[in-house]
Amino acid sequence: MISTIQQSPKREKFIRDSFWTKVLCAFAYDNPRFYADSLHGADYKSMERLGIFVRDTSEMYAYCPRCKDDTPVDVFHDKNGKTTYWRVCCFPIKRINPKSFRVWQVRVQPMMDLFREQTGIKGAVTEIIPNQVWKWGRRGQLSFVYVRRVTEDDLKSVAAVLKHFPESIFITPRTCYLETLDIVLPNRGIAWDCVSFLDENYTIQFDQEKIKAIIQPEVKMKTESLNRRGSREVKITRLVEELKEHYRLAKDHYYAFDGDILPRPTQEELAKRTGICQGVVSRCLKDKSATVLSTLWKNAENIKAILNS
Numbered sequence: 001m002i003s004t005i006q007q008s009p010k011r012e013k014f015i016r017d018s019f020w021t022k023v024l025c026a027f028a029y030d031n032p033r034f035y036a037d038s039l040h041g042a043d044y045k046s047m048e049r050l051g052i053f054v055r056d057t058s059e060m061y062a063y064c065p066r067c068k069d070d071t072p073v074d075v076f077h078d079k080n081g082k083t084t085y086w087r088v089c090c091f092p093i094k095r096i097n098p099k100s101f102r103v104w105q106v107r108v109q110p111m112m113d114l115f116r117e118q119t120g121i122k123g124a125v126t127e128i129i130p131n132q133v134w135k136w137g138r139r140g141q142l143s144f145v146y147v148r149r150v151t152e153d154d155l156k157s158v159a160a161v162l163k164h165f166p167e168s169i170f171i172t173p174r175t176c177y178l179e180t181l182d183i184v185l186p187n188r189g190i191a192w193d194c195v196s197f198l199d200e201n202y203t204i205q206f207d208q209e210k211i212k213a214i215i216q217p218e219v220k221m222k223t224e225s226l227n228r229r230g231s232r233e234v235k236i237t238r239l240v241e242e243l244k245e246h247y248r249l250a251k252d253h254y255y256a257f258d259g260d261i262l263p264r265p266t267q268e269e270l271a272k273r274t275g276i277c278q279g280v281v282s283r284c285l286k287d288k289s290a291t292v293l294s295t296l297w298k299n300a301e302n303i304k305a306i307l308n309s
């Protein structure tokens with residue numbers, strides 16, 4: 001259900017993109033669940049139709065943006081018999097709409113099927129590291145390996161297995177895992193957060209050009225030289241624009257959801273929205289000469305700065 005609050009097309013797109021980012025992040029978790037309250041106004045039903053969301057029994061939990069986790073809800077019956085629900089983990093305590101209790105299990109299988117079908121990958125799926133890495137079959141000469149997640153902590157053990165697949169293309173839900181693997185292995189990789197998005201109808205779309213560029217390296221060379229054109233200054237300007245957009249949205253959000261503060265976008269989200277790679281985003285944010293950018297970044301959850309923007 002779309003929120004009853006009138007949404008500008010820009011805000012609608014922002015919610016849609018944030019929603020997809022959250023779903024992709026969930027694919028990497030163990031037993032992932034999605035709480036309606038962690039993002040207002042997205043079309044959750046679209047994910048139910050695809051089988052990616054499966055309704056879980058509703059529980060007395062709601063998402064707290066400040067704790068960034070689900071948190072118990074207290075029930076209060078007043079003397080007129082009216083029931084209200086309150087999130088009490090942070091001060092001030094916050095009244096919760098019971099709709100916010102909706103929770104889904106997140107299933108990755110439909111996304112895998114869709115991606116394999118659209119990319120033409122065929123063949124058996126074999127688990128090679130339990131619940132973490134799977135051999136995914138082939139497309140012509142190419143073979144594919146799905147890596148659900150990898151962290152600095154288990155990089156060594158995962159890489160020890162993956163080095164037996166030097167020709168395989170890695171598929172992962174998120175770019176950060178490819179960047180981690182990139183340190184130790186030369187394989188090419190496709191991250192879903194780079195090549196997929198939700199269109200206006202909440203249908204999952206794949207950027208076939210980007211996928212082709214990774215699968216066919218000769219096409220990749222061309223896009224890389226195009227990307228290299230942008231200088232540091234151009235990138236900083238784009239990041240400043242993107243953060244200013246965050247301030248505008250945060251202001252709307254503050255008034256629309258009685259004082260709720262929109263979380264600052266992560267560096268990964270900024271990278272995705274601007275098309276600048278995450279390492280460069282991080283370097284730009286640390287750049288001492290980029291004072292406007294660093295001020296905007298520092299104050300992105302500062303309500304005074306947001307309301308004065």
Ligand SMILES: [Zn+2]
Nearest residue numbers: 064067089090
């Ligand atoms: Zn809290």
